[in-house]
Amino acid sequence: MRVLLLGMGSRGDVQPLVALGQRLRRLGYAVSLAAPGDLAHVVAGSGVDFEPLSFDLEGPLREGSGREALRGSAWTQVAEARLMRQVMAQTAGALASDVSCLVDEADAVVSGALTFDLVDALLAGAGGRGRRARPRDRSKPHLYAVFAPVWPSAHGSSVALALRPRSTSWANLAWSSLAGRVALDLFRPAGDLVRARRGLPRQHFRDCAAAAERTPTLLAASPSVVPRAADWPPALRQTGYWVRDDAGREALDPDLEAFLSAGDAPVFVGFGSMPTPDPGGAVRDVVAVLGRLGLRGAVSEGVAGLTVGDRSGGAAAEVRGIGPAPHDVLFPRCSVVVHHGGAGTTAAAVRAGVPQVVVPHAADQPYWGRRMADLGVAAPPIARKDLTPDRLQRALEVALSPGAREAAYALGERVRAEDGAGDAARMVDAYLSRRSSGPTTSD
Template identity: 80%
Template sequence: MRILLLGMGSRGDVQPLVALGQRLRRMGYAVSLAAPADLGHVVAGSGVDFEPLSFDLEGPLREGLGRDSLRGSARTQVREARLMREVMAGTAEALADDVGRLVESADAVVSGALTFDLVDALLAPAHRGGRPTKPHLYAVFAPVWPSAHGDSVALALRPRATSWVNHAWSSLAGRVALDLFRPAGDLVRERRGLPRQRFRRYTAAAERTPTLLAASPGVVPPAADWPPALRQTGYWVRDDPGSVASLDPELEAFLAAGDPPVFVGFGSMPTPDPAGVTRDVLAVLDGLGVRGVVSEGLAGLTADTTDRVLGIGPAPHDVLFPRCSVVVHHGGAGTTAAAVRAGVPQVVVPHAADQPYWGRRMADLGVAPPPVARKDLTAARLQRALEVALSPGARATAYALGERVRAEDGAGDAARLVDAYLTGTAPGPGRRRPS
């Protein structure tokens, strides 16, 4: 049986699927992973077949609508949402054609947040009320279901309380998400002569689709009001990162030359003033007397190399973070997971979407100070946050949390759940024998 994994999105949306794909291969499945063409290096060497989509990701993010959309997150989320929908609309035809071709040749599909509605349209039965034409599972890396429990839902108005307000607000967020991600699914339904998806049917489809949440229960507490089809695992991490990923020799030499540095990088999040952010970061590191590694990323944080600071390009987080003293990052799900597993304190500077949630969770767990929103980031706020993160208490708490999370086998648990679903042995809701 061939399983198609859909990794539409940034590196953080692709890398966990590589780990799942490896585990499924060991169980005897043929596995292919589709992702933007320029993320093939994330899949390389894993043994999982790579199916490049017919467009790149990082190029559009560095310029044009993608850049403007993500930079908008530092100003207003309304503008961010509007521009992100334009980005999704611009890729809708290519995405629908690529995924349609790949789904046709697969026996089962694992979709993500950006492709769930598209796959639901492609696998929709000819008559209402029928089953999808092929097994379909949903994989997500943040708790996106409506919930009253503020610490268990990515978007909550009362994040540290249990309230109907949280459920209502996160339900509204679901409507916004469908509007953002629906263009490719709408196109497929139009081609097939199907009606446009309504939100009620969208939520019903999501609730009955077997769903895997790839986030440690030690970080995301399970919620009593999650749908029965949801199964939570630990993080999905390759168990062979050291064998396929190594650090650049210059970075390796810098790490060996002194105390563990502070890592600063915002991943795929651009910033309107990279020179100003870099200047503030370097001033704070110098004032605290600590060494630093500054990652360029899409923010363009370019730092001149000195004996105290090293500017770097992409580097494997699973290998680098355990050798750092603190990780300053944007709060993406994948980067947060890597920092948690590394057992080091964090400073979270959220830009958009679910990133404020991860910043709050890190603070609530005692491994980070309260998050500092990108629009509020100043040298003074960064220094105060780093002083907290560098404290002995934060280090001890982060180390203990990392030990607990590393003991989990999230990718293995997820692969066993996928196998149980496909073989008809999964208990409870979501069980289905393939035809």
């Protein structure tokens, strides 16, 4: 049986699926992973077949107008949402055509947040409209994979977007449901295009919610970090993080290896794919704070544009600018991880057992920052627009405290003991085995 994994999005949307694909291959499945063409390097060497989509995604998001819009998301999420809607609209035709061909060739499909509605449209029945339409072609199994707790919930600690993050409230359920409506509007262009071509009605939010509720859903987030909510639907199953078989085996750049070996464990600073309005000023602030605290630093220059500049002599002598590096290898050798709060980066820092400073820029990042603070491994998150040298210094002092270090170490041990990708693969296998043994009444 061939299982198609759809990795539309950035590296953080693709890398966990590589881990799932490796585990499914162990169970005897043929696995292909579709993702934007510029993410081939994320899949390379994994043993999972790569199916490049006919467009790049990370590059356009990080250049020109895309870069400017993401830079604006450091101050407001409106620009980020506008950019995502624009990207999904511009790629709708190519995405619909690519995924349609790939779904036709697959025996089962695992989609993500950006492709769920598209796959639902491709598998929709062609007979009738509205309430009389067949909800789904049940001959082809469809599963849904998410990497953040985006399902609407009243429990603030278990939903990424909550008005009252540390309590259980109807306001959280209402607000996260509204966020789901907004997300559907952002992600639906390709699905709308398929339905229009097939003469099917455009989905209302309630239709999409019903489809998601009956679709087996895998949440790839450790229960030690995201507590299970009592109001999640039965179709939602939680596992630990999905980590590649070969995690931790990649070699670091020789220069970085030499830097790490030359002194105390440095503070890692990196904001992933989140550009910042004043990268030069941000680096100067980081260098100044690390200098005051007597700490070494490794600054990920990358997309955020955090260029350290002169690496010899002066205040920056113990602050090194670095290129891309495997987090699962680098983070365990750092004293603190300062990051933007992306789901994948947070998971890597948790697994490393290292305290953190979270500087959220957008989307679900504030949630991960709050969870790290609630778990005792970080100070309360500092929104990017509120980041100052004094706030950064206070957050680093909290992260370097014995309490935070002990909490991070203990949390890391618990999370590393989980087999999230293996558990997910076994759940997929059990579901597909049930489906192949006979007809079912629901997904």
